[in-house]
Amino acid sequence: MKEGKILLAHGAGGKLSHDLIKELFLPFLENELLSCLDDSAIIPTERSRLAFTTDSYVVKPLFFPGGDIGRLSICGTVNDLAMAGARPLGISTSFILEEGFSKEDLERILSSIKKAALEAGVMVVAGDTKVVEHGAAEGLFITTSGVGIVPEGVDISGSHAMPGDFVIINGPIGDHEIGILLARGEFSLKGEIKSDCAPLNGLVKAILNACTDIHVLRDPTRGGLATVLWEIANSSKVGVIVEEEKITVREEVRGVCDLLGFDPFYLANEGKLVAFVPQKEAEKVFEAMKADPLGRDSVIVGRVVDENPGKVLLKTRIGGHRLLEPLSGEQFPRIC
Amino acid sequence: MNKSKRIDEGNIASIILREISGLADGQIRFMEVCGTHTVSIFRSGIRSLLPEGIELISGPGCPVCVTPVGEIDRAIALAQLKDVTLLTFGDLMSVPGTSSSLNQERAMGRDIRVITSPLDSLEIALKEKKRRIVFFAVGFETTSPAIAAAVKEAKRKRIDNLFLLSSQRLIPPAIRALLSPRKVKIDGFILPGHVSVIIGRTPYSFIASEFSLMGVITGFEALDILKGIYMLLCQKKEGRSEIEIQYTRAVKEEGNQLALKAMEEVFEPVGARWRGLGMILESGLTLREEFKEMDASLVFDIPYEDKKDPPGCICGKILQGLKSPPDCPLFDKRCTPENPVGPCMVSSEGSCAAFRKYGAFR
Ligand code: SF4
Numbered sequence: 001m002k003e004g005k006i007l008l009a010h011g012a013g014g015k016l017s018h019d020l021i022k023e024l025f026l027p028f029l030e031n032e033l034l035s036c037l038d039d040s041a042i043i044p045t046e047r048s049r050l051a052f053t054t055d056s057y058v059v060k061p062l063f064f065p066g067g068d069i070g071r072l073s074i075c076g077t078v079n080d081l082a083m084a085g086a087r088p089l090g091i092s093t094s095f096i097l098e099e100g101f102s103k104e105d106l107e108r109i110l111s112s113i114k115k116a117a118l119e120a121g122v123m124v125v126a127g128d129t130k131v132v133e134h135g136a137a138e139g140l141f142i143t144t145s146g147v148g149i150v151p152e153g154v155d156i157s158g159s160h161a162m163p164g165d166f167v168i169i170n171g172p173i174g175d176h177e178i179g180i181l182l183a184r185g186e187f188s189l190k191g192e193i194k195s196d197c198a199p200l201n202g203l204v205k206a207i208l209n210a211c212t213d214i215h216v217l218r219d220p221t222r223g224g225l226a227t228v229l230w231e232i233a234n235s236s237k238v239g240v241i242v243e244e245e246k247i248t249v250r251e252e253v254r255g256v257c258d259l260l261g262f263d264p265f266y267l268a269n270e271g272k273l274v275a276f277v278p279q280k281e282a283e284k285v286f287e288a289m290k291a292d293p294l295g296r297d298s299v300i301v302g303r304v305v306d307e308n309p310g311k312v313l314l315k316t317r318i319g320g321h322r323l324l325e326p327l328s329g330e331q332f333p334r335i336c
Numbered sequence: 337m338n339k340s341k342r343i344d345e346g347n348i349a350s351i352i353l354r355e356i357s358g359l360a361d362g363q364i365r366f367m368e369v370c371g372t373h374t375v376s377i378f379r380s381g382i383r384s385l386l387p388e389g390i391e392l393i394s395g396p397g398c399p400v401c402v403t404p405v406g407e408i409d410r411a412i413a414l415a416q417l418k419d420v421t422l423l424t425f426g427d428l429m430s431v432p433g434t435s436s437s438l439n440q441e442r443a444m445g446r447d448i449r450v451i452t453s454p455l456d457s458l459e460i461a462l463k464e465k466k467r468r469i470v471f472f473a474v475g476f477e478t479t480s481p482a483i484a485a486a487v488k489e490a491k492r493k494r495i496d497n498l499f500l501l502s503s504q505r506l507i508p509p510a511i512r513a514l515l516s517p518r519k520v521k522i523d524g525f526i527l528p529g530h531v532s533v534i535i536g537r538t539p540y541s542f543i544a545s546e547f548s549l550m551g552v553i554t555g556f557e558a559l560d561i562l563k564g565i566y567m568l569l570c571q572k573k574e575g576r577s578e579i580e581i582q583y584t585r586a587v588k589e590e591g592n593q594l595a596l597k598a599m600e601e602v603f604e605p606v607g608a609r610w611r612g613l614g615m616i617l618e619s620g621l622t623l624r625e626e627f628k629e630m631d632a633s634l635v636f637d638i639p640y641e642d643k644k645d646p647p648g649c650i651c652g653k654i655l656q657g658l659k660s661p662p663d664c665p666l667f668d669k670r671c672t673p674e675n676p677v678g679p680c681m682v683s684s685e686g687s688c689a690a691f692r693k694y695g696a697f698r
Contacts, residue, residue, distance in 0.1 A: 005443040005444070006443070007443055015674050016674050019674065187453075245346065260452075261684070263379075311695075314381075316381040317346055317349075317558070318345060318346055318350075318380050318385065319381075320380055320382055320383070320385045321384045321695075321697050322378060322380075322381040322694040322697060323693065323695035325692070325694075328672075328673035328693070
């Protein structure tokens with residue numbers, strides 16, 4: 001029996017979440033599909049490869065600038081499928097509602113689910129509803145699962161980064177997490193930043209149309225860009241170098257970070273992806289991304305190298321070097 | 337900052353670095369005594385850019401790190417009282433006490449909350465009248481004026497369920513303690529910006545007058561720090577030992593008189609224990625007589641006890657600049673940010689955490 005208790009930090013998507021999965025979940029549930037620990041599992045069938053994923057949403061507050069828990073629950077799952085290069089086929093949604101929850105709010109959330117599903121071009125095909133006593137859940141929690149089909153010739157995984165690859169990201173980082181914190185009224189900060197919450201399957205389609213040989217796609221959600229890059233460097237056993245100057249952070253987001261001592265590299269995003277692309281295809285993919293509405297602000301931020309396998313190096317704005325380690329400990333609970 | 341300004345940052349940095357290289361001559365060692373500087377130096381990769389002979393070491397500048405185990409244990413004991421809500425700043429949550437941490441206590445159901453401003457404590461005390469609210473206040477001169485303001489406000493509003501467990505410390509006495517007797521070679525100090533905004537320049541003058549060492553009060557941006565290092569090297573070259581201000585956009589000669597007055601009204605200096613440095617005279621702050629009814633160390637019957645540092649942890653030596661994190665046999669082995677053994681690995685401003693997080697590029 002393991003000792004100790006679950007801490008909020010175990011849910012932060014950083015090193016502790018990782019350790020919890022490795023120490024407790026995998027020993028019971030490990031199999032060759034699960035242990036890849038990618039955003040979606042790829043299940044081979046006779047005809048094609050299916051991508052399958054699931055996620056729970058506990059965000060607080062339920063409504064925030066740029067989205068709500070409903071939109072988030074669709075985008076999150078669509079994005080997990082998209083990060084496997086998969087075309088989403090159908091999504092299931094399960095609701096855990098707290099007794100006393102307002103029907104009006106539920107209606108708003110459902111209408112936003114409908115809208116997000118339309119935007120992503122995916123159907124909600126199954127669902128479940130449970131109600132628990134007052135106090136046993138705060139408002140409502142949603143769990144969504146999704147199935148998709150991985151197109152022929154596409155083989156994307158966090159372990160496929162190769163020396164020489166270019167690293168591209170589709171815009172400024174940190175909007176979602178700072179948007180949520182502001183909406184929560186934490187730290188009595190004023191102002192409004194819109195969450196970047198969006199379904200990325202359209203952008204991924206554009207990327208794959210430009211080049212099927214994409215090595216890695218990942219959405220830097222909890223744990224942020226730093227954690228995702230570190231995970232990729234580790235699974236692929238390569239080094240990654242990124243340039244601080246290239247990675248954009250919105251002025252307002254940087255302001256909040258400076259004020260509170262946050263590092264934007266660890267902030268969650270819900271509408272961003274990093275793509276690891278073979279050097280000779282990089283230009284083409286980059287152009288295709290720029291042409292997509294969700295990729296207009298794309299930038300090439302770094303490269304994959306042979307040296308320092310498992311490590312991510314940041315070239316700082318003043319030209320120095322330092323490590324980019326994964327998120328350690330608690331960031332903020334319930335941001336998605 | 338817009339993009340062009342940031343590109344400038346790279347250019348300006350390379351100009352200052354060229355000057356620094358021109359001045360560098362032989363081995364020279366500067367100490368920073370501010371956790372924010374430590375983080376900024378690592379985050380911007382300054383160490384990786386300095387010429388060989390210039391060494392930067394971290395001193396007792398991280399408030400969480402210098403708080404001794406005994407005080408953590410005392411806060412934990414207070415949090416274990418049924419009617420007590422303990423408030424504290426985030427970084428303290430995972431600092432290991434003798435057998436537990438505030439984080440572990442919270443997971444076991446104790447009412448421990450993280451606040452970001454001392455004024456939050458008033459609101460909580462007003463809202464939850466039935467509970468005794470204890471604010472475990474750790475920090476340097478930077479945070480003390482705000483804590484003083486909260487204490488005064490509590491008295492004015494006659495809030496009688498708010499108590500202060502003061503673990504506040506003062507920087508200049510700690511620098512003096514480091515220098516007498518001097519156990520470690522230091523040629524000059526990169527002096528803290530935030531602390532100096534409050535206290536000004538005068539309290540550091542003994543560094544130059546009594547110990548013939550130099551100091552530059554420095555801001556936190558990478559360029560500030562490079563410029564501070566450049567100013568120290570100029571002093572060295574010209575054979576001066578003075579306390580200069582690089583961070584002139586925020587630090588005044590006489591400090592912030594209003595803030596100092598608020599502090600003085602509420603607190604008086606008292607001997608305080610520092611991890612690594614031990615008891616230092618007049619290096620802490622305690623509530624003055626007229627505020628004693630808020631002093632948690634008197635109101636609650638939980639006396640302070642000296643406790644041993646975690647076995648194997650050399651934080652105490654690191655805080656004095658005698659050792660560096662990789663010298664610790666536990667560093668990155670048994671002691672990691674996820675399972676910290678000592679406070680220097682817990683606090684985001686601790687040296688061990690900075691070494692581990694940003695890497696030791698020289
Ligand atoms: S590595 Fe850990 S145990 Fe060693 S000195 Fe630092 S905090 Fe203490």
